[in-house]
Amino acid sequence: xxxxxxxxxxFWKFDPVRDSWIDESxxxxxxxxxxxxxxxxxxxxxxxxxxAVQASQSExxxxxxxxxxxxxDFIKGIVGWVDLRADNISERLRHFSSNKTIKxxxxxxxxxxxxxxxxxxxxxxxxxxxxxxxxYDILIFHRQLPAAISxxxxxxxxxxxxxxxxxxxxxxxxxxSWKNGIEEIAKYENVSCKISGMVTEADWKNWKPSxxxxxxxxxFENFSADKLxxxxxxxxxxxxxxxxxVVKTLENYISKFSTEDQNKIWYENAIxxxxxxx
Numbered sequence: 001x002x003x004x005x006x007x008x009x010x011f012w013k014f015d016p017v018r019d020s021w022i023d024e025s026x027x028x029x030x031x032x033x034x035x036x037x038x039x040x041x042x043x044x045x046x047x048x049x050x051x052a053v054q055a056s057q058s059e060x061x062x063x064x065x066x067x068x069x070x071x072x073d074f075i076k077g078i079v080g081w082v083d084l085r086a087d088n089i090s091e092r093l094r095h096f097s098s099n100k101t102i103k104x105x106x107x108x109x110x111x112x113x114x115x116x117x118x119x120x121x122x123x124x125x126x127x128x129x130x131x132x133x134x135x136y137d138i139l140i141f142h143r144q145l146p147a148a149i150s151x152x153x154x155x156x157x158x159x160x161x162x163x164x165x166x167x168x169x170x171x172x173x174x175x176x177s178w179k180n181g182i183e184e185i186a187k188y189e190n191v192s193c194k195i196s197g198m199v200t201e202a203d204w205k206n207w208k209p210s211x212x213x214x215x216x217x218x219x220f221e222n223f224s225a226d227k228l229x230x231x232x233x234x235x236x237x238x239x240x241x242x243x244x245x246v247v248k249t250l251e252n253y254i255s256k257f258s259t260e261d262q263n264k265i266w267y268e269n270a271i272x273x274x275x276x277x278x
Contacts, residue, residue: 003278005076006050007270008163008196008231009038011068018056021111026239033235035072041234041243042074049076051231051274053137053163054106057081062096069101076276077103079137084125097132103274104135104159109144110167117147126151130158135274137194139163145181152188159190161273164197164233165219170211171203179218186222192273193223195250195265196231204240209249216253225261229270 012019013032022030042050052065052075062080069075078101082092096102109116116122129136138148138160145166152160162185168178185191195216202211219228230250237246254262271278 003048004046004230004266005270005276006042006047006232006234007229007274008053008194009050009234010055010236011035011038011052011065012055026236028238029235035068035075038234039072039074045244045247049074049276051075051077051079051103051270051276053079054081057108059083059092062102066099066101075101077101077274079104079106079135081105081107082125084128085119085121086125089125090128090131093128093132093134097134102134103276104137105129106137106139106163108139110139110141114144114147117144117151123151123154126155126158130155133275135159135161137161137163138166141167142169142178142181145178145185149181149185149188152185152191156188156190159192159273161192161194161229163194163231164201165193165195165215167197167201168215170198170201170207170215173211175214175218182218182222186227192227192229192269193219194229194231195219197233197236199237199240199246199249200233202240207240209252212249213253225257225264225269227269228265229273230266 011034014030052068054061058081062082065078065080069078080096080102082096082105084107086092126136136158140148166178166182168175198212198215199207232243232246234243237243254265270276
């Protein structure tokens with residue numbers, strides 16, 4: 001196996017107020033997670049770098065990740081946060097474009113109303129990204145796929161990537177509406193997808209690889225190896241698994257794929273999508 005990039009992980013200094021989404025059921029991750037915690041896991045699993053993704057909605061978060069990246073060269077890129085609805089969005093994007101580590105932005109749309117991606121102010125922000133060559137990570141629950149389909153259709157020149165395969169309800173095994181949405185959104189050339197965040201949508205205590213397989217089948221049938229990239233979703237994955245187990249689950253699933261396709265999923269697609277320095 002050649003180099004690998006973890007296209008989706010987070011860092012934080014735990015703040016119980018700001019990080020209130022990390023409730024008591026997720027007590028395993030109610031603490032700080034910083035680059036020195038991740039590096040041994042990356043090394044052990046043959047990863048040469050990662051993309052750090054925002055976990056809270058503030059420009060301070062973006063600056064926090066920039067600071068970490070400036071001190072840790074294995075952080076190859078950052079997906080930050082900026083208020084895409086702001087009147088001065090182009091000015092803010094111009095400001096952040098001076099830092100080459102920032103590759104794109106994300107908003108926690110899964111926490112918004114289902115019509116959020118139809119909002120004029122949000123779409124105005126999306127329309128401003130391309131001038132600065134920024135990507136956009138789509139973080140949604142599967143019920144929000146119709147709105148995401150509308151978004152990617154209306155912005156054909158914007159590069160999008162779906163986080164966590166759009167969060168299907170793996171625990172219940174109900175996949176019909178999610179599958180229909182994935183089949184539709186995968187038709188758009190400007191959309192990629194991260195193989196990430198699956199174990200936390202499954203039964204945390206009792207999941208097994210066979211629970212994930214039907215969902216992986218759908219993702220691979222529709223996106224193909226050319227538009228898929230691996231992301232661990234560390235440290236969130238710790239509520240249901242551990243870093244190495246999640247890596248091995250995907251290793252086993254794609255073990256019969258060609259070396260060329262495996263390299264795309266582990267490495268090349270993330271490099272190309274985020275324009276990472278190798």
